[in-house]
Amino acid sequence: MDPLILSVYIVTALASLVVAAFLFYVSTKSYYRRSAKRKKEERERRRKMHAMRAGAGSLAIKNIVYDEIKEFVKSEEERKEISYTVSEVFKRELENQLNTKNKELTDKYKKIIEGKTYDEKQAIKKYKKILSAKKETDAVIRSVAQGLVVVDPDGKVVMMNPAAEKLLGDKKENKIGKSVLEGLKEEQLVSLSKDSQVGEEKEIEVFGSQEETKKILRASNAIIENKDGQTVGMVSVLSDITKQKELDQLKANFLSSVTHELRTPLIAMDKSISLLLGKQAGPVSQTQEQFLSIASRNLKRLTTLINDLLDVSKMEAGKMRVEFKPVLIEEVIDETIANLKDWAKTKSITIKKEVEKEIPKVDMDFDRIVQVLSNLIGNAIKFTPEEGKIVVGARLEGANLRVNVKDSGTGIPKENIENIFNKFYQGGGRSPTDINGTGLGLSIVKEIIKMHKGKVWAESKKGQGANFIFTLPAKT
Amino acid sequence: MDKKIKVLLVDDEPDFIQSMAFWLNSKGYETIVAYEGGKGIELVKKEKPDIIFLDFNMPAMDGIEALKKIREFDKEVPAIIISAYLDQKKIGKFEKHGVSGVFYKGEDFEKSLVLLESVLKRHKKR
Numbered sequence: 064m065d066p067l068i069l070s071v072y073i074v075t076a077l078a079s080l081v082v083a084a085f086l087f088y089v090s091t092k093s094y095y096r097r098s099a100k101r102k103k104e105e106r107e108r109r110r111k112m113h114a115m116r117a118g119a120g121s122l123a124i125k126n127i128v129y130d131e132i133k134e135f136v137k138s139e140e141e142r143k144e145i146s147y148t149v150s151e152v153f154k155r156e157l158e159n160q161l162n163t164k165n166k167e168l169t170d171k172y173k174k175i176i177e178g179k180t181y182d183e184k185q186a187i188k189k190y191k192k193i194l195s196a197k198k199e200t201d202a203v204i205r206s207v208a209q210g211l212v213v214v215d216p217d218g219k220v221v222m223m224n225p226a227a228e229k230l231l232g233d234k235k236e237n238k239i240g241k242s243v244l245e246g247l248k249e250e251q252l253v254s255l256s257k258d259s260q261v262g263e264e265k266e267i268e269v270f271g272s273q274e275e276t277k278k279i280l281r282a283s284n285a286i287i288e289n290k291d292g293q294t295v296g297m298v299s300v301l302s303d304i305t306k307q308k309e310l311d312q313l314k315a316n317f318l319s320s321v322t323h324e325l326r327t328p329l330i331a332m333d334k335s336i337s338l339l340l341g342k343q344a345g346p347v348s349q350t351q352e353q354f355l356s357i358a359s360r361n362l363k364r365l366t367t368l369i370n371d372l373l374d375v376s377k378m379e380a381g382k383m384r385v386e387f388k389p390v391l392i393e394e395v396i397d398e399t400i401a402n403l404k405d406w407a408k409t410k411s412i413t414i415k416k417e418v419e420k421e422i423p424k425v426d427m428d429f430d431r432i433v434q435v436l437s438n439l440i441g442n443a444i445k446f447t448p449e450e451g452k453i454v455v456g457a458r459l460e461g462a463n464l465r466v467n468v469k470d471s472g473t474g475i476p477k478e479n480i481e482n483i484f485n486k487f488y489q490g491g492g493r494s495p496t497d498i499n500g501t502g503l504g505l506s507i508v509k510e511i512i513k514m515h516k517g518k519v520w521a522e523s524k525k526g527q528g529a530n531f532i533f534t535l536p537a538k539t
Numbered sequence: 540m541d542k543k544i545k546v547l548l549v550d551d552e553p554d555f556i557q558s559m560a561f562w563l564n565s566k567g568y569e570t571i572v573a574y575e576g577g578k579g580i581e582l583v584k585k586e587k588p589d590i591i592f593l594d595f596n597m598p599a600m601d602g603i604e605a606l607k608k609i610r611e612f613d614k615e616v617p618a619i620i621i622s623a624y625l626d627q628k629k630i631g632k633f634e635k636h637g638v639s640g641v642f643y644k645g646e647d648f649e650k651s652l653v654l655l656e657s658v659l660k661r662h663k664k665r
Contacts, residue, residue, distance in 0.1 A: 323623065326623045326624060326644075327552055328554070330645055331552060331554035331555045334555060334558035334644075335554070337558075337647070337648065338561060341562075343561065343562060343565040344561070373624075
């Protein structure tokens with residue numbers, strides 16, 4: 064071909080391309096300004112564009128361009144040329160964009176997938192961790208020697224461990240979802256019932272189904288609360304205290320028999336010495352009498368200590384009894400003072416009686432109240448220095464008979480005044496001026512007064528002696 | 540003073556019962572002593588005591604069992620139970636066996652004398 068003609072062709076083609084591009088630009092630009100009737104065509108064009116995007120290729124673009132430039136480019140050849148060139152440009156551009164988009168999307172999804180996989184891994188890890196923690200907790204609960212029963216607020220069993228199954232003589236399968244009380248005999252359900260006092264320990268007896276042996280269980284209960292403080296259930300810890308109970312019983316029996324056995328020889332000794340002191344067995348010199356008195360006094364002490372021990376063992380076993388009869392308190396006071404006046408005399412202590420006139424008879428156990436007063440006056444003698452003074456008073460105070468024993472001893476420090484009625488608590492920080500005791504006396508006093516439905520307490524100011532008061536309900 | 544009052548003492552504790560016998564002798568009573576229930580029953584038959592002191596706690600036969608056997612042939616002789624330790628529940632059961640009183644060993648012998656005399660006095664009135 065002639066180079067001139069060729070160059071003309073090229074120039075024309077390029078010019079056409081520019082024109083075509085321009086026209087395409089104009090036509091696109093005017094898109095928004097098109098009237099309503101063209102909207103349909105527009106939708107059609109979009110459909111075509113979508114078709115093109117979906118891979119219909121440059122043919123679709125070429126056709127569109129060809130249609131669009133019909134009005135402006137008359138020559139079919141040119142239109143073909145223009146539409147071809149434009150479509151090629153588009154195709155390349157589209158491919159580029161597609162590639163970029165593809166890459167972007169691939170990267171994005173890759174990231175998302177990676178993220179998802181990580182999350183999944185984390186979740187599995189967490190799940191495994193929780194599972195192993197649960198297994199651990201389960202294992203701990205399973206292997207706890209104490210029986211563990213968890214009930215919901217309605218008293219239905221939610222969980223129980225093998226130890227509890229064994230203790231209650233029933234399988235978990237039979238209990239879950241049922242009231243813990245179901246199938247239990249009346250004796251054993253006391254403590255596990257819904258209205259059990261929380262924090263309180265209760266003892267229950269269980270008669271095993273297989274073995275005929277009786278079991279004694281101790282149940283301590285605790286309420287389970289959620290974060291909002293609502294009760295969601297209760298956990299009971301059951302322990303088998305049968306052995307402990309047996310030992311307690313053995314101890315009580317031993318204490319009781321030992322004290323009984325100890326008393327017999329003491330009495331024989333005491334009686335022999337009394338006979339000598341009473342001079343029934345012949346004359347006794349003053350020195351001999353003095354030593355016999357020491358022996359006798361100490362025997363009495365020993366007897367009191369043993370009696371105290373016996374009383375405590377009875378108190379612990381709940382076997383202490385009181386027998387009520389109408390009694391004049393003055394008679395009790397007189398008897399007690401008569402018993403103790405020799406001892407008081409050895410320390411030159413005077414015991415004064417201040418009993419209100421016309422106190423009626425009050426229901427009490429004569430011997431036990433003598434024991435109470437003996438303890439109180441005995442203590443007063445112990446803690447009062449020589450030449451001291453003890454006042455025993457009695458009067459009616461409202462519906463009560465009030466009896467008090469006041470001494471001129473050293474008094475009880477304030478911090479000890481609460482404890483002096485406790486078992487084995489001695490002296491309350493005071494030092495006795497002569498002999499020691501077992502520390503049981505006041506605990507026995509407290510128990511006896513409690514059995515009389517009365518009250519006992521102590522008042523003291525340091526250096527001003529102690530005042531022990533007890534009240535007994537008086538019928539008026 | 541007419542014929543001495545004869546007191547039978549039954550107790551497995553010789554150390555105690557000998558003192559008591561000695562003391563009663565010193566107060567002008569005649570005493571006979573048995574150290575177990577069976578011997579006591581025998582002595583009731585043989586010696587016809589005016590009153591019996593019976594220890595409650597004895598190994599072979601306790602005081603109440605011995606008294607039941609005595610009551611089979613002698614419904615009259617007054618009996619006083621003696622013991623180192625007694626609870627009220629047990630004492631309550633004694634009455635139906637014809638026990639006239641209870642003497643606690645820890646108490647003074649004087650008290651046993653008061654009890655003995657009052658029991659004898661009541662007995663004579665019947």
